[in-house]
Amino acid sequence: MDSLQDEVKAALRSTDRLKLRASSDRCGISTTTKTSTAQLRRNLQQWLDDVDGLVLPPRCSAVILRRAFTTVLCSSVALVCARRDYAVISVGTLSTSILYWRKPRRGSVERQFDRLWVLLSFLYQGRSACRELGAGRLATYWALALITLGCYARARRLGAAGSLDASARWHSGIHLVGNVANAILYADPGLDAIDAWSRFPFLVAYWAVVAATYVIVVPEDAPAPKRPKRAPRRSPRLAAAMAGLAHALAPTARAPPRGPTRLVVRPRELHRCDSYVVIDKPPSLSMDGVQALYPEAKFCHQLDAATSGCLALALSRPAARRAHDAFRARNVRKTYVAIVDGVIDLDAFPARDAAPCLLEPPAPVSLPAYAFYEGEQKRVRTYGAATPPDEFLLATPWSVAKRNATLRAPFDAQAAEAAARARELHEEQRVAASLGIYRRGAELVVDVPLTDDPERFVVGVGTGKRAVSVFRVFATGHLHGKPATKVEVDLLTGRRHQIRAHLKHAGHPIFGDATYGGSTAPRLMLHARRLDLVDGVAADAGDPLELDDNAADVIRSGGVYVEESWLPRDLALALRTDALALRELFERSGVTNEAARPKLFGDEDRETLTLTKRVGGDRAARAELDRRLDVLRVALGEELGRRLSADEQYYSVHGPGAYLGLHMDERHEAFKAEGFAETSRRSVSWLVYLNEKPVGGELRSYCRESAGACGADEGNLQVGWLGAEPVFLDAYVRGADDEALYGLYIRDGARRYVSEPFGADSASWRAARGDREDLDADAFHGALGRMVDAELRSAYTSVEDRDGSRIIDVAPTLGTLVLFDSAASVHEVLPTLEGRRVAVAGWFHEACREAPDWY
Ligand SMILES: O=C(O)CCC(=O)C(=O)O
Ligand SMILES: [Fe+2]
CATH class of the missing domain: 1.10.720 (Transcription Termination Factor Rho, Rna-binding Domain; Chain A, Domain 1)
Structure with missing residues (x-):
C-alpha cells in the first residue's frame, strides 16, 4: 500500500x-x-x-521523554555508585538521542556523530559485560542488547515509512529494554568498582527510581479516572523538569503539526465491511495519527484533528472512488452535534420568506398600554387580590384608568419598552438577513459563502464558495457556568471549517474553538455524530457532548448556575413593580457578614429591603415567587444532600454607580465576631434579576474547578484550596484535655489533615496570626495558610483568593436565576451603568455543625 x-x-x-x-x-x-x-x-x-x-516528531515527545527519563536516572545512579564510566555512557546516549531528534536530516554530521557514539559505547559496554558478568547473566545481557538493537531498527523503518507514532513507540522501547540490559550489567555483584557497602543501596535505589519513573509519571495513554479524587501524584518539580525538557527538545525549524496527538488510541470501529471502516475518531487524533493506525486505508473525507466522531476510511481504491463521487454529488448525509456560546434565539433571525422585505423595515408591531393593563388585571385575578391596590385595579376598567396619568404611567412605560424591544428585534432580524442567516421552521439556515485564507476560513458574502449549514436547537443550558446551546447540524456542503465559521458568523462560536473566538473548554465541542455513506454504509457515534445544566452539580463543584427566564415575565415584572413601589422602606446596605472590616456605606451603595411577612405591597406576587422557590429548594436540597430552609430574602435596588464590593456570603464561624454565631448558616445563595433593559451591574464571580464537593464537609466550612482540593476547617479536633482545637483537612476518601491541630491560644496559631486579636479576612486567611504543613504550604490558597480563578459574569436580566454555594463563591457586583438594577435574592440555610458530645 x-x-x-x-x-x-x-x-x-x-x-x-x-x-x-x-x-x-x-x-x-x-x-x-x-x-x-x-x-x-x-x-x-x-x-x-x-x-x-524525521524520526521522532515533536508530538511524540511525551512518551519518549518518559522512557528517556529512565536513562537520566540510570546515569545518576551509576554516578552515585561510583561507576563513572557507565554514567558517562548514559549521559552521552541521552544527548545522542536528543541530537538525533533535533537534527533529523539524513547524512547530517550530527547523525554520524550519533552513530559513532552509540557504536563506541555499545562496544565498551559489551566488552565490560564479557569481562565482568557470569555466563547466565551475560546471556541475558546480550539477549536484551539485541532486542534493543531490534527496537532501533524497527523504529527507523517505521519512521521512514511515515508511521511516526508507531516509530516513537519503538524508540521508547530502546530506552526501556536498553536500560534493563544496563541494569543487569551494573548490578553484577562481582564488580570490583562497587564496594560491598554501596552495592545494596545501589540496587535498591536503582530499581526504586526505575519503578518510580513508571509509577509517578502516569502514562499519558492510561484511561483517565472519571473524577480524579486528587491530582496525579506527579511531583511538581518533575513535571516542570519534563515540560522544560520537552520545550527544549522541540524542533525549531518546523512548526509542530496542528493539535496534540496521543499515541495508542485505537478508535472504536462503528462499521466494518470489505470496502469501508468507519471509526469514532477521538478528539485530538489527527489525520496523520489515523493514517498511522490504518496505513492501508484511504480517507473518504476529513475531520479536523480536534473534532471527534464518524470518520470513514475506504479499504480499496474503487471504494474510495465511490465515496468521493458520493461526496461530490452530495449524496452523503453527515450530522454533527456542537455546543455553542450563548442561547440561540431563533426569533432573532428572519423567517426565510420574510427575508427580502426586511431590507426595507416596515413599522414594528408592539402592544398598546391597555394590553398591559388588562394583563395585570388578569394576573391579579389568577393569583387573587391580596391588597387594596389589587382590588382597586380589578374594579377599575381601562376606560377610567387611562384618564388618570399616575395610574396609567407604569403601563405606558411598559408599552414603550415593548415597542423599543420590537424595534430592536426587527433590527436584529434585518442584520441577520443581510448576513445570510434565516429561520426555517425550527431550523436556522446559514447560507453564506466561505473564502479560505491561510490561517482560518472567513465568510465573505459575494466571494468564495457557496456553503450551507442547517442548525437545529437541541437543548439550552450551561457549560462551565456560561449560557450555552446544543445544536444538531446538517451539512449541505462540506467546506473546510464550515460549521465552525458559520456558527461564528451567526454569533455563536463553538465552545473550545479558540480560532473562531469560542469560550474556553477542555476540547472543541464539535462531534460528527452520524454518517450515511454509500452502499448502505451508515454509522452512529452517539453523542458525548453534554451541557452541564444540573444545578446541584454546578453548585457542588463551586460553579455558578445560571438559568435565564426562570421566572415568567409577568411575575418578574410584578415583582419589579412591587420592589419599586416599596422604595421608601429600603435602607442603605453594603457588604454584610464581615466581622472586622468596616462597612463602607456611601452614596453609591445599593439599597435593600428585607422581606418578611409583615412587608406589604404585592404579597400575591411574592407568594408566587416563594412557591417556586420552595420547589427549587426541596429539589436542590435532595440532590445536594443538604437540609435546606428558606431563611432570608430581600429586594435590592442599585441606582447608577452603585456596586457591591468583593465578598463571600458565608464564612467560617471562627472568623465571625461575637454575636454572629447562629444555629443555621447560609448554604446556597440565590438571586433572581428583575431588569427588563440592560443596566450594567453584572454579577462577577471568581470560580475554581473543584475535584471534590466544595463549600462544606460534614458541617465544616471550606476555607481554602490545595490545588483543586477544597480545604475545610474543623473547629472540633479533640485535644488532650478535651479542649476543641482547630485542624485543616482535605477529603481524600477519609479526612486527611494538612495541619497540626492548633488551639486559639497555641503558640503556633499565635505566631501565625501575630499580635492581632481581631483578624480581617486577609489576615485570617494568611494566618490559616501558615498553619498548613510546610511541604503543602506553597500549593495552598485561601478560598477568597482570586488568582487562578475563572471569571463568570452574569448580566442581571429579567427572570434570570443564579445559584451558588454561599461558602465557596467569591463575588462582587459591578457598577450599575444606567437605570435601576432591581433584584430579589436570598439564601437557603442549613444547620450549623453541632458541637460533639465530648465538648
Ligand atoms: O445582587 C447581586 O447580584 C448579588 C448580591 C450579593 O452578592 C449579596 O447580596 O450578597
Ligand atoms: Fe453576595
Whole structure:
C-alpha cells in the first residue's frame, strides 16, 4: 500500500494542480486558492524533506521523554555508585538521542556523530559485560542488547515509512529494554568498582527510581479516572523538569503539526465491511495519527484533528472512488452535534420568506398600554387580590384608568419598552438577513459563502464558495457556568471549517474553538455524530457532548448556575413593580457578614429591603415567587444532600454607580465576631434579576474547578484550596484535655489533615496570626495558610483568593436565576451603568455543625 510519502512523491511528479492541492491538504499544509502551482510544489517538497528525515516528531515527545527519563536516572545512579564510566555512557546516549531528534536530516554530521557514539559505547559496554558478568547473566545481557538493537531498527523503518507514532513507540522501547540490559550489567555483584557497602543501596535505589519513573509519571495513554479524587501524584518539580525538557527538545525549524496527538488510541470501529471502516475518531487524533493506525486505508473525507466522531476510511481504491463521487454529488448525509456560546434565539433571525422585505423595515408591531393593563388585571385575578391596590385595579376598567396619568404611567412605560424591544428585534432580524442567516421552521439556515485564507476560513458574502449549514436547537443550558446551546447540524456542503465559521458568523462560536473566538473548554465541542455513506454504509457515534445544566452539580463543584427566564415575565415584572413601589422602606446596605472590616456605606451603595411577612405591597406576587422557590429548594436540597430552609430574602435596588464590593456570603464561624454565631448558616445563595433593559451591574464571580464537593464537609466550612482540593476547617479536633482545637483537612476518601491541630491560644496559631486579636479576612486567611504543613504550604490558597480563578459574569436580566454555594463563591457586583438594577435574592440555610458530645 502507498504511504503518504509515496502519494506526495507521485503528486510532485505529475503536473496536475488538483493532485498537488489534494496532497497538500492531506499533509496538513494550508493553502489558499491563490497559492501558485510552484508554491504548492515547493511546500510539498519541503514537507517531504522534513518527513523523510524525521524520526521522532515533536508530538511524540511525551512518551519518549518518559522512557528517556529512565536513562537520566540510570546515569545518576551509576554516578552515585561510583561507576563513572557507565554514567558517562548514559549521559552521552541521552544527548545522542536528543541530537538525533533535533537534527533529523539524513547524512547530517550530527547523525554520524550519533552513530559513532552509540557504536563506541555499545562496544565498551559489551566488552565490560564479557569481562565482568557470569555466563547466565551475560546471556541475558546480550539477549536484551539485541532486542534493543531490534527496537532501533524497527523504529527507523517505521519512521521512514511515515508511521511516526508507531516509530516513537519503538524508540521508547530502546530506552526501556536498553536500560534493563544496563541494569543487569551494573548490578553484577562481582564488580570490583562497587564496594560491598554501596552495592545494596545501589540496587535498591536503582530499581526504586526505575519503578518510580513508571509509577509517578502516569502514562499519558492510561484511561483517565472519571473524577480524579486528587491530582496525579506527579511531583511538581518533575513535571516542570519534563515540560522544560520537552520545550527544549522541540524542533525549531518546523512548526509542530496542528493539535496534540496521543499515541495508542485505537478508535472504536462503528462499521466494518470489505470496502469501508468507519471509526469514532477521538478528539485530538489527527489525520496523520489515523493514517498511522490504518496505513492501508484511504480517507473518504476529513475531520479536523480536534473534532471527534464518524470518520470513514475506504479499504480499496474503487471504494474510495465511490465515496468521493458520493461526496461530490452530495449524496452523503453527515450530522454533527456542537455546543455553542450563548442561547440561540431563533426569533432573532428572519423567517426565510420574510427575508427580502426586511431590507426595507416596515413599522414594528408592539402592544398598546391597555394590553398591559388588562394583563395585570388578569394576573391579579389568577393569583387573587391580596391588597387594596389589587382590588382597586380589578374594579377599575381601562376606560377610567387611562384618564388618570399616575395610574396609567407604569403601563405606558411598559408599552414603550415593548415597542423599543420590537424595534430592536426587527433590527436584529434585518442584520441577520443581510448576513445570510434565516429561520426555517425550527431550523436556522446559514447560507453564506466561505473564502479560505491561510490561517482560518472567513465568510465573505459575494466571494468564495457557496456553503450551507442547517442548525437545529437541541437543548439550552450551561457549560462551565456560561449560557450555552446544543445544536444538531446538517451539512449541505462540506467546506473546510464550515460549521465552525458559520456558527461564528451567526454569533455563536463553538465552545473550545479558540480560532473562531469560542469560550474556553477542555476540547472543541464539535462531534460528527452520524454518517450515511454509500452502499448502505451508515454509522452512529452517539453523542458525548453534554451541557452541564444540573444545578446541584454546578453548585457542588463551586460553579455558578445560571438559568435565564426562570421566572415568567409577568411575575418578574410584578415583582419589579412591587420592589419599586416599596422604595421608601429600603435602607442603605453594603457588604454584610464581615466581622472586622468596616462597612463602607456611601452614596453609591445599593439599597435593600428585607422581606418578611409583615412587608406589604404585592404579597400575591411574592407568594408566587416563594412557591417556586420552595420547589427549587426541596429539589436542590435532595440532590445536594443538604437540609435546606428558606431563611432570608430581600429586594435590592442599585441606582447608577452603585456596586457591591468583593465578598463571600458565608464564612467560617471562627472568623465571625461575637454575636454572629447562629444555629443555621447560609448554604446556597440565590438571586433572581428583575431588569427588563440592560443596566450594567453584572454579577462577577471568581470560580475554581473543584475535584471534590466544595463549600462544606460534614458541617465544616471550606476555607481554602490545595490545588483543586477544597480545604475545610474543623473547629472540633479533640485535644488532650478535651479542649476543641482547630485542624485543616482535605477529603481524600477519609479526612486527611494538612495541619497540626492548633488551639486559639497555641503558640503556633499565635505566631501565625501575630499580635492581632481581631483578624480581617486577609489576615485570617494568611494566618490559616501558615498553619498548613510546610511541604503543602506553597500549593495552598485561601478560598477568597482570586488568582487562578475563572471569571463568570452574569448580566442581571429579567427572570434570570443564579445559584451558588454561599461558602465557596467569591463575588462582587459591578457598577450599575444606567437605570435601576432591581433584584430579589436570598439564601437557603442549613444547620450549623453541632458541637460533639465530648465538648
Ligand atoms: O445582587 C447581586 O447580584 C448579588 C448580591 C450579593 O452578592 C449579596 O447580596 O450578597
Ligand atoms: Fe453576595
